[in-house]
Amino acid sequence: MGWYDRGYGNFPPYVPIAVRRSNALREIKKLVKKGTVITPVEVTGRKITTTFWGNAWCDNLTSYHHIANRLPRGRTYCNNGSIMHLQIEPGKITALVSGSELYEITLDIKPLPAAKWKAIRAQCAGQVGSLVELLQGKLSKNVMEIVTKAKDGLFPSPDEIEMSCSCPDHTRLCKHVAAAFYGVGNRLDAQPELLFKLRHVDHLELIAQAAAPTALGSSAKGKKRKTIDAGDLSAVFGIELDAAPVAPEMVESAAPVKVIVKRKKAAVPKRVSRKAKLNSKGL
Numbered sequence: 001m002g003w004y005d006r007g008y009g010n011f012p013p014y015v016p017i018a019v020r021r022s023n024a025l026r027e028i029k030k031l032v033k034k035g036t037v038i039t040p041v042e043v044t045g046r047k048i049t050t051t052f053w054g055n056a057w058c059d060n061l062t063s064y065h066h067i068a069n070r071l072p073r074g075r076t077y078c079n080n081g082s083i084m085h086l087q088i089e090p091g092k093i094t095a096l097v098s099g100s101e102l103y104e105i106t107l108d109i110k111p112l113p114a115a116k117w118k119a120i121r122a123q124c125a126g127q128v129g130s131l132v133e134l135l136q137g138k139l140s141k142n143v144m145e146i147v148t149k150a151k152d153g154l155f156p157s158p159d160e161i162e163m164s165c166s167c168p169d170h171t172r173l174c175k176h177v178a179a180a181f182y183g184v185g186n187r188l189d190a191q192p193e194l195l196f197k198l199r200h201v202d203h204l205e206l207i208a209q210a211a212a213p214t215a216l217g218s219s220a221k222g223k224k225r226k227t228i229d230a231g232d233l234s235a236v237f238g239i240e241l242d243a244a245p246v247a248p249e250m251v252e253s254a255a256p257v258k259v260i261v262k263r264k265k266a267a268v269p270k271r272v273s274r275k276a277k278l279n280s281k282g283l
Contacts, residue, residue, distance in 0.1 A: 015100045017080070024098035028084050041083035041183040048078055048182050052141075054189035056148040060155045061181055067158070067173040074178020083183040088194045095180040099167060105180045108162040112154060112199035120146060120153070121209045143206055147195075154199050 015023075028038055049055050061071060077083070077097060085096040093107040127142040139147070147153050165176045188195055196203040 013100070020082075020098050020100065024082075024084050024096075024102045027102045028096070031085075038085045039087060040081070041078060041086050041186050043079055043081065043186060048075065049185045049189050051189045051192075052144055053148070053192035053195065054185040054187075056144075057155065057185040057188050057195070058182060060148075060150065061185075063150060064158050064173075067178070070171070070173045070175055070178045071181075073175035074180075075182050077175055077179035078182035078186065083179055086180060086183045086187060088184065088187060088198055090197055090200050093180060093184060093198070095176075095183060097165075097176040097179050099176055101167075103176045104166045105177055106164045107177070107180060109156050109198055110160040112201055116152070117201050121205060124206050124209045139203070139206060147206070154195055154201070156199070 032038055049058050062068060064071075077099075082098040083095055084098055084102065085094075087094050091109050091111060093105075093109065095105040095107075097103050097105055123146045124143045127140055127146070148155065151157070163172060163177050165174050167174055167176055169175075193203050
């Protein structure tokens with residue numbers, strides 16, 4: 001006998017949150033025993049996201065106008081710890097969300113079109129906000145803004161997403177799917193590189209592109225000047241750079257930092273006339 005025959009219509013009867021959580025944990029333990037690696041979404045504090053990447057992802061969700069009415073429930077589910085598992089892979093997001101049962105969510109994301117990725121890389125050329133950030137393998141603020149730009153960045157459009165959930169709600173975006181979307185934003189807080197992985201592109205290409213010679217500056221007149229290698233930067237700036245890994249692509253593509261060396265001329269003694277010498281001797 002189904003839910004409809006029991007008088008509940010097309011939806012299951014209400015189950016208290018504590019009971020849902022207990023049932024979900026029981027199912028999760030079974031999966032762990034079978035060898036499944038579980039990575040739950042844990043929200044600490046009032047906000048689901050706190051970094052540039054996570055905030056940008058969640059802000060983009062509000063642009064999906066035709067599904068916006070389901071987002072508040074999904075946000076609540078994410079906040080209360082209902083996402084028992086979430087995994088981001090190339091072109092796919094999978095999740096287990098606790099509801100009346102433990103529901104399975106799958107989001108299939110189309111790869112980023114090659115032309116769009118090429119355009120993003122072109123915009124990032126020379127966009128190095130800080131040489132130290134570059135050597136640490138970080139993206140500058142300018143690059144991050146380009147990557148997360150609405151429509152032209154890495155965020156998928158609704159037409160590029162196929163959504164499915166094992167719950168009985170047959171709408172395109174149920175509250176469990178909405179929760180998974182917010183869970184992705186939470187995960188990007190700690191691992192922003194997963195956004196690139198999701199869209200089948202390599203974030204290191206952007207770092208190499210941002211380190212184009214124009215970014216570090218070159219002499220407008222083409223004059224040759226003495227240079228210093230990146231390996232000696234710690235001595236120049238008085239900072240430790242060895243602690244942060246440096247991607248080979250960055251070192252190969254980055255131009256050396258130019259340091260102008262000016263030498264002081266030695267002081268030349270003034271010539272003393274013969275008459276002055278005689279006067280000094282009293283002659």
